[in-house]
Amino acid sequence: MGIIKVLKTQLLCHLIICYVFLVSGVLINLLQLCTLPLWPINKQLARKINCRLGYSISSQLVALLEWWSGTECTLYTDPESCSLYGTESAIVVLNHNFEIDFMTGWTICERFGVLGSSKVLAKKELSFVPVIGWMWYFLEIVFCNRNWEVDRKKVVESLRNLRDYPEHFWFLLHCEGTRFTEKKHKISMEVAEKKGLPKLKYHLLPRTKGFSITVQNLRGKVSAVYDSTLNFRNNETPTLLGVLNGKKYHADMYVRRIPLDLIPEEESECAAWLHKLYQEKDEFQEHYTRTGRFPGPITSPPRRPWALLNWLFWVCLLVYPLFRLLLQLVLSGSISTVICTFVFCFAVSVGIRWMIGQTEIEKGSNYGNKEVQLNNN
C-alpha cells in the first residue's frame, strides 16, 4: 500500500499521465475536427459524436480524481430529486471556491451520465487551453469576456443554439464570475453594501446578468435549476497537483432541485431571486462550518468503471509506443536527436505546467479585484 502511495508522487508517473492526456487529447481533438463536414449534413449526429469524444477527454480527469487520488465525492440531496438527475437538462448554480471544483463537478456529471454533454458559461481565456479548450469548441460551450456590453449578443446566440441539443445537459454557472479570494470578497461586499444587499460570508456577490439570460433562453429546454454548494471536509484546500500526487480529498456537495417554473421571468425579479439564493447558500455553508455536514440526507451514486476503462484504454494504446520510441532514440546514438527530444519534452512539460496553472487561484484573473469597478457603478 505504502509503495503505491510513493509511486503516485513520482515525477515519472506524472509525466506518463500527462503524456497520455495530451496525446490522446490532441488525437481526439483531431477526430472532432473530422466531424466538421458532418455538421451541415446531420448536425444532431455530429453533436452526439462530439459528446462521446468529449467524454473520452474529460473522463480522464474524473478518473484521476476518483481512481488515482481516491477522492470521495458525497452528494447531499433528496432521493426524489436524485431520481431525476441525468434524465433532464438543468442549469447548475455552483459556488466557486476551489481549484478542483471543475473536476468535482465533472465527477458528479459522470455518475449521472451527462459528462460528455455538460456545458458551462466559461471565461474566454479557457478556450485557448489546449485539448480542453479545443474540445469545448466542439461541445458548444458558451464563452464570455465577462463584459456584459461585449457578451450580451454572443451569449444569447450561443444559448439559443442549445435549444435543440439532442442530449440532456447540465449548464454550469458560477454566478460569482471568479474564484473566491479575500480581496475579491471584500470588494464585492462593498458593492453589496452599496446596493443595500445583505453581506455574504462565504460567497462573492453573484453577477446576475448571465443567470437571467440563461434562464430566459433555456426556458422550455431545461426543467430545473440545481442549486449546488460544494465544500471540502476538514478545511482541505485541494489542488490539481495534489490530485496528481495521489492525495485523497473529501468533497461534499449539497444539491437542491428547483423547478424552473419557480424562477421569475422578469430580469430584475430574477436577479433578486438569485441574490436570495446566494443568501441561502451562505447559510448552508455556515451550517457546514458548524456541523461538518450539509442539511438533508446523503444520496450518493457510486463511482462507475467507465472513466477508468477509458483511461486504461488510452494508457495501453499510448505507453508502449512511447517506450519503443525512447528506446530507439537512445539506441540511435545520435546526440543531437537525443538533445532535441529532451528539449521537446521540456517544452511540453512547461506547457502542461501552464495548463495546470490555469486551475490555480493565486494565478487567477484580476476580475472582481479592482476598486475601479466600484466607481463605475
Ligand SMILES: CC/C=C\C/C=C\C/C=C\C/C=C\C/C=C\C/C=C\CCC(=O)SCCNC(=O)CCNC(=O)[C@H](O)C(C)(C)COP(=O)(O)OP(=O)(O)OC[C@H]1O[C@@H](n2cnc3c(N)ncnc32)[C@H](O)[C@@H]1OP(=O)(O)O
Ligand atoms: C446534481 C448535479 C449537481 C451539480 C453538479 C455540478 C456541476 C456540474 C455541471 C457542469 C459541469 C460543466 C463544466 C465544468 C468544467 C469546467 C468549467 C469550470 C470553470 C469555468 C467557469 C468560468 O470560467 S467562471 C467565469 C466566467 N463565467 C461567469 O462569469 C458567469 C457569471 N457571470 C455573469 O453571469 C456575468 O453577468 C456576465 C459574465 C454575463 C457579464 O459580466 P459582467 O462583469 O459584465 O457582469 P455584470 O454586468 O453582471 O456586472 C456588473 C454588475 O455587477 C456589479 N458589480 C461590480 N463589481 C462587482 C463585484 N466586485 N462583485 C459583484 N458585483 C459587482 C455591478 O454593480 C453591476 O451590477 P448590476 O446591478 O448593474 O447588474
Ligand SMILES: CCCCCCCCCCCCCCCCCC(=O)OC[C@@H](O)COP(=O)(O)O
Ligand atoms: C489525466 C489528466 C492529467 C492531467 C494533467 C494536466 C492537465 C491539465 C488540465 C488543465 C485543465 C484546464 C481546465 C481549466 C478549467 C479551470 C476552470 C476554472 O476554475 O477556471 C477559473 C474561472 O472559472 C475563473 O477564473 P478566475 O477569474 O478566478 O481567474
